[in-house]
Amino acid sequence: MSPDRYVSTRGRAPEVDFVEALLRGIAPDGGLYMPAAWPVLPADAAASGQTYAAIARAAMVPYLGTALPDGALDRALAKLVAGFETAETTPMVRLEDDLWMLELFHGPTAAFKDLAMQLAASLADEALAASGERLTLVTATSGDTGAAAVNAFANKARIDLIVLHPLDRVSPIQRRQMTTIDADNVLNLAIEGDFDDCQRLVKGLLADETLRERGRFSSVNSINWARLAGQIPYYVSAVAQMAAQGETRPPRFVVPTGNFGDAFAGVAARRMGLPVAGFVAAVNSNDALARAINDGIYARKAAVETASVSMDVQAPSNFERLVFEASGRNPAATRDLFETFAATGSVTLPTDLLAAIRAEVSAVSIDEATTRTEIAHAHSAWGQVVCPHTAVALAAARALPAIDGPTVVLATAHPAKFGRDVGDVLGFAPEPCRVIRDLGDRPERMTVIAGTLEAALDAVRGFGSQTASASRQ
Numbered sequence: 001m002s003p004d005r006y007v008s009t010r011g012r013a014p015e016v017d018f019v020e021a022l023l024r025g026i027a028p029d030g031g032l033y034m035p036a037a038w039p040v041l042p043a044d045a046a047a048s049g050q051t052y053a054a055i056a057r058a059a060m061v062p063y064l065g066t067a068l069p070d071g072a073l074d075r076a077l078a079k080l081v082a083g084f085e086t087a088e089t090t091p092m093v094r095l096e097d098d099l100w101m102l103e104l105f106h107g108p109t110a111a112f113k114d115l116a117m118q119l120a121a122s123l124a125d126e127a128l129a130a131s132g133e134r135l136t137l138v139t140a141t142s143g144d145t146g147a148a149a150v151n152a153f154a155n156k157a158r159i160d161l162i163v164l165h166p167l168d169r170v171s172p173i174q175r176r177q178m179t180t181i182d183a184d185n186v187l188n189l190a191i192e193g194d195f196d197d198c199q200r201l202v203k204g205l206l207a208d209e210t211l212r213e214r215g216r217f218s219s220v221n222s223i224n225w226a227r228l229a230g231q232i233p234y235y236v237s238a239v240a241q242m243a244a245q246g247e248t249r250p251p252r253f254v255v256p257t258g259n260f261g262d263a264f265a266g267v268a269a270r271r272m273g274l275p276v277a278g279f280v281a282a283v284n285s286n287d288a289l290a291r292a293i294n295d296g297i298y299a300r301k302a303a304v305e306t307a308s309v310s311m312d313v314q315a316p317s318n319f320e321r322l323v324f325e326a327s328g329r330n331p332a333a334t335r336d337l338f339e340t341f342a343a344t345g346s347v348t349l350p351t352d353l354l355a356a357i358r359a360e361v362s363a364v365s366i367d368e369a370t371t372r373t374e375i376a377h378a379h380s381a382w383g384q385v386v387c388p389h390t391a392v393a394l395a396a397a398r399a400l401p402a403i404d405g406p407t408v409v410l411a412t413a414h415p416a417k418f419g420r421d422v423g424d425v426l427g428f429a430p431e432p433c434r435v436i437r438d439l440g441d442r443p444e445r446m447t448v449i450a451g452t453l454e455a456a457l458d459a460v461r462g463f464g465s466q467t468a469s470a471s472r473q
């Protein structure tokens with residue numbers, strides 16, 4: 001069993017290497033790829049004083065094996081860190097003695113998604129240049145993933161990118177980050193529906209045989225293992241940064257959660273040997289994950305609109321990876337559970353599975369009023385202007401019982417991406433960072449379509465002609 005081989009959570013697909021997992025996105029049996037074994041972090045991986053690139057290299061090399069050209073990861077990491085505005089890439093702020101905030105929003109679209117998306121784009125580019133193939137990517141977004149994907153994949157010669165966002169349910173800045181980029185290889189579709197409709201359409205597009213003639217077809221949502229691999233390093237970096245300040249007790253991480261990809265990357269880091277006291281998934285009123293973990297019933301409900309829009313997710317795709325891992329990597333049990341969920345919208349988790357899930361992660365749901373109160377509290381108590389997603393996690397963290405160790409809250413997006421909601425609470429608009437100021441007032445390009453597979457198929461078939469593709473090579 002090797003960490004550079006990938007198995008499907010549903011057990012009915014052949015093993016693949018990293019490049020295949022990246023370029024396929026989802027396994028042919030409908031499952032998600034998982035490394036066949038967990039690699040072990042080098043003993044000094046989280047020692048203080050290392051650069052982000054060095055930490056990321058150590059954490060990610062075992063997952064890539066020899067699937068990519070020599071030096072591909074180093075080139076991708078060099079480009080990644082050059083695109084960030086802070087020397088530490090993911091700096092930390094100590095809010096209180098035992099409460100820290102890990103800032104993941106200093107990249108080109110001011111959200112944590114940049115950390116993995118920039119790497120995925122560089123690595124996909126290298127893989128396709130080596131094989132001579134073309135790739136079409138489809139991606140569902142509730143705001144941040146789409147922006148990060150458009151920035152990372154715009155004008156890549158061998159790649160077309162189609163982004164589906166729920167019409168009028170992303171923030172104006174998030175929408176403009178997607179729609180104002182000047183790139184013929186990007187198609188923005190605004191779906192009449194919610195994020196879960198977008199996610200359902202992406203799965204439908206990926207399963208459609210008639211689109212195969214376009215070449216390879218994949219997704220850069222966090223169903224793609226490459227997205228998770230690129231999110232593992234910042235957990236290691238957090239432990240290293242705290243060690244540099246004399247804090248060596250294992251931390252508890254509180255992760256604002258939508259699709260559970262960010263949190264599962266943390267679970268992976270712990271599996272690799274990172275000392276972690278626990279994980280808490282902090283969700284907004286879209287609480288399917290919290291209900292599953294706390295009540296033992298995983299059940300879909302209609303999504304509600306919240307200020308933390310990127311977390312307006314009712315069927316978190318990476319819950320499948322958690323179930324696979326917590327079931328002792330049992331593909332039959334995982335398959336049964338998610339096939340039943342797909343058919344009925346509700347499953348009761350078996351008692352032993354639920355206990356194993358709870359050993360990995362706990363979950364807290366934070367309502368809108370508390371989120372607003374927390375935005376105000378972060379400003380009055382610590383002088384921090386935080387985005388609604390970060391506020392959800394801070395509120396969850398402050399409600400938790402104390403532990404003998406630090407609690408680290410992941411700050412996932414810059415507050416200016418959500419200026420209206422944050423400004424509404426604080427009475428002033430958050431200061432935009434450079435990448436948001438640079439958006440300017442360029443015209444927007446997007447197509448509004450109904451939330452049906454037929455409408456999505458029509459839009460995709462009409463996009464990215466061979467002629468246009470050839471002219472970009």
Ligand SMILES: N[C@@H](CCOP(=O)(O)O)C(=O)O
Nearest residue numbers: 141142143144145221222259
């Ligand atoms: N939070 C997301 C939803 C998609 O998440 P992903 O991590 O699976 O790409 C967003 O901002 O779009």
